[in-house]
Amino acid sequence: MLKVLIAGTGFAGQGHADAFRAAGAEVVGMVGRTPGVVRDVAAKKGIAYSGTDWQQALKVCRPDIVSIATPGGAHNDPVRQAIEAGCHVFVDKPMTESGETAVALRDIAQAKGVKTAYAASFRYTPSVLHARRLVAQGAIGAPTEVECISHFNLERGIPFGWSHRAEQGGGRLNNNFTHTLSIVSSVIGDRILRVAGEVRDDLGRAPIVEGVHDFTKRRDFIPKDLGDPALEWGESNVEWSYTVLAQFQSPFGDQPVSALFRHGALIPRFHDDHIVFYGTSGAIYLKGHYGSGPLYLWDGAWREHPLPQDIAEEMPAVAGETEQCWHYLVREFLRDIRGEAVEAYPTFHEGSQYQQIIDLVRRNCSWTELDGSNERREKRP
Template identity: 70%
Template sequence: MLKVLIAGTGFAGEGHADAFRAAGCEIAGIVGRTPHVTEDVARRKGIPFAGTDWQAALERCRPDIVSIATPGGAHYDPICRAIAAGCHVFCDKPMTDRADTAAELARLARAAGVKTAYAASFRYAPSVQHAKRLVAEGAIGAPTEIECISHFNLDRNIPFGWSHQKSAGGGRLNNNFTHTLSIACAVAGEKILSVMGEVRDDLGRAPIVEGVHNFATRRDHIPEDLGDPALKWGESDVEWSYTVLARLQSPFAEKPVSVLFKHGGLVPRFHEDHIVIYGAKGAIYIKGHYGSGQLSLWGPKAGWRDLPLPGDIAASVPDVAGETEQCWHYLARAFVGDIRGEPVEPYPTFREGARYQQIIDLIRRDDGWTDVSGLD
């Protein structure tokens, strides 16, 4: 049985542990920053080893796989150590906080001959898998355009943490765009030809609160009195909204597919978030910011009609609550199968993770504008 060591004790750490167990692995240990939190998670999840020293855990547990479930800014060193120990690496997005370190990790993994998985994993949402099949079958003709629209209306007073800091892997590009880019590539084609975009930080600052360990429950820690003069504040240095244009090369179209990614982290939605794939003969609409809702197909004669999920896709959905958790299960299942030498469909690896990180750095330069203020 393959042994897995988990880095991270929050929402992702617990979710990764469940996903690898469901894939038939043994969870040998878990490592976190805070001893009592790490020990509590290990006890609740039935994990035999809990520690705060990553190198010591690698030597003690001798895992076949490490699963990196910490914020992106904390990925580089533990992944380097895991690769040096000959471990296969499953890493949540983003790869790291910078393009150069992400590319270095991809090179190190290739040189060491270890397998890698990159968890920009909402490409496994059942309706996205359905859309991928429909496009490949020619249901909408040659794909021409894709739009990915989402507005999260996040509370501006969520406690200051990794999501507010570029050095920690924060920002909406790292934590939203990675998923939607992966979805667009899964449906239309993996080759990204060109990209440009704009980012905005409309947050400014957030209250500093101690004791926030789990990303999923951070809203519970918003201070009741935001006017308290003793309250400390941290300054955001990342984007909370973005607009990105990309062109993808598609095996189903002669011309590049145009993609619009529009995300507002702090603004409310009016209609539902959605993903739409347009083609020369039809269109596919999926509800939800990561395409996890109802899929509808448009044709020139029938108009829009809701389609049921194909039986084989429905049967493959992991029996766990939560869209994020389901997608981790899909990817862990493929990754473990590949390590065991079983035939599996291609899945995102460090190659994609490094490429996405380089694209994010390019977008953050925000230099795609042409000054037309002097035109008559």
């Protein structure tokens, strides 16, 4: 049985542990920052080994696989050490805090010959898998453009943490765009030709609050009075809104496909978040920011298209779309490690490519400055 060591004790760490167990692996250890927390979580999950020293855990547990479920800024050293120990690596998004470190890890993994998986995993929601099949079957003709729109209206008082800092793997590109880029790549093809974009920090700062451990419960710690003069504040240095334009070369058409990725984390939505794939003879609409809602097919009129039974039967029987997607990718990863035939899944190749794209977009170098000389002037008699 393949042995797995988990880095991280929060929502992702516990979710990864459940996914590997469900796929038939043995979770032999868990590592976290705080002794009491990692001890309690490991006991709750029935994991024999717990500790705070990653290198010691690698020596004691001797895992076949490591699963990295910490914020992206803490990925580089543990991943490098695991690869050097000969472990296969499953890493949650973002892969690291920068394109440079992500590329270095990709190259080290390739040289060592270990397998890698990169969990930009919402490409495995049932409706996205359905859309992928329909596009491949020619249901919309040749793809022409894609539209990904989401507005989350997040609370500005969410406590300061890793999500507010670029060096810790925060920002909406790292934690939203990675998923939508993976979704679009899986449906229309993964050859990305060009990219341009801009980002904006709409937040500026966030209150510093003690006691936040589980990322999914951070709203419970929002201060009741954000105007309290005794509050301490941390500075955000990441984007909370972004617009990215990309061109893909799809195997299903001759012309490049235009894609728009638009996200505002602090902005209220009016209509539903959605992903739409347009083509020369039809279109596919997926409801929801990661396309996990119903699928509608346009062939002269919009009609909801039922999920094929075989796709429904392939989905892991777990609650929560995040957890379901982790389970799906982990299952594919383990099958590959065991030598079974599997379809391509996201690896460090995609992870490093996405981090390089994020670096480019964050530079905000896509603008052409206008000095006013190009303004139209009316001729006077």
